[in-house]
Amino acid sequence: MKRLLKxxxxxxxxxxxxxxxxxxxxxxxxxESLKFRLEPNVVIIGATYNGATVRVTGExxxxxxxxxxxxxxxxxxxxxxxxxxxxxxxxxxxxxxxHDVPNLYLIFTSDxxxxxxxxxxxxxxxxxxxxxxxxxxxDFLFREFLKLKTKEGLYSINKDALKYGKNINGTKSFTCTVxxxxxxxxxxYEVHLAAINSGRVVASAKEILKAEEKGLPNLVASLAFQxxxxxxxxxxxxxxxxxxxxxIIFKGGKGGH
Numbered sequence: 001m002k003r004l005l006k007x008x009x010x011x012x013x014x015x016x017x018x019x020x021x022x023x024x025x026x027x028x029x030x031x032e033s034l035k036f037r038l039e040p041n042v043v044i045i046g047a048t049y050n051g052a053t054v055r056v057t058g059e060x061x062x063x064x065x066x067x068x069x070x071x072x073x074x075x076x077x078x079x080x081x082x083x084x085x086x087x088x089x090x091x092x093x094x095x096x097x098x099h100d101v102p103n104l105y106l107i108f109t110s111d112x113x114x115x116x117x118x119x120x121x122x123x124x125x126x127x128x129x130x131x132x133x134x135x136x137x138x139d140f141l142f143r144e145f146l147k148l149k150t151k152e153g154l155y156s157i158n159k160d161a162l163k164y165g166k167n168i169n170g171t172k173s174f175t176c177t178v179x180x181x182x183x184x185x186x187x188x189y190e191v192h193l194a195a196i197n198s199g200r201v202v203a204s205a206k207e208i209l210k211a212e213e214k215g216l217p218n219l220v221a222s223l224a225f226q227x228x229x230x231x232x233x234x235x236x237x238x239x240x241x242x243x244x245x246x247x248i249i250f251k252g253g254k255g256g257h
Contacts, residue, residue: 038054039057043184045213045214046213056175057176058193060203064197066113070190074100076101078095079097096131096133107158110160110163113162117199129142153181158179189210190209192204
């Protein structure tokens with residue numbers, strides 16, 4: 001009896017190791033198939049910056065759809081709630097805080113991709129975040145929040161933005177043009193690639209996109225945050241000079257009449 005139990009234990013161990021090896025090999029294979037590139041991977045925000053585009057290229061397994069989504073760093077965002085005071089005047093009547101919301105949320109899909117059932121998209125984001133006070137209508141406030149972010153170009157879902165190429169060695173290539181808004185702020189942004197099959201994310205990969213401030217905006221920000229005294233003096237001097245110039249212009253204009 002003991003010998004039989006020992007044989008069963010050994011067989012079970014061998015089967016378990018075999019399954020583990022298969023799963024590991026499949027995971028490595030799927031991971032290797034999800035490689036993509038960003039061109040460029042650094043966006044420069046200068047004085048003339050008014051948005052930018054990044055070309056994303058890569059491959060996903062055949063039978064899968066690709067979804068690209070870009071997310072910024074998460075933070076708490078506060079809004080003033082407006083309402084009528086005493087039923088007469090519109091004014092601020094409270095504060096609403098959205099917790100752990102990304103400052104950028106852009107999604108790019110092909111026309112075949114469906115993301116409603118996936119952990120990607122606005123409905124998925126609504127489930128992730130919380131709003132205080134909890135007594136507020138979360139659905140209504142989130143809709144208003146989306147309207148604001150969409151108007152600013154910071155949140156969007158771009159359908160038919162991803163094109164497929166040839167099928168080679170069990171994978172198919174894709175190209176996607178990611179459009180970045182003019183209100184992009186400096187920082188690191190995560191660019192995700194998700195491979196979708198039968199309504200599930202079967203594999204994913206991530207790259208980092210950097211947004212760096214250069215030129216005059218960087219100089220002004222550096223002075224404001226690192227050399228506040230110098231920034232204050234320069235701002236005062238510039239304001240005085242601007243005032244003198246405007247005074248001369250208007251005085252000259254009156255003299256001409």
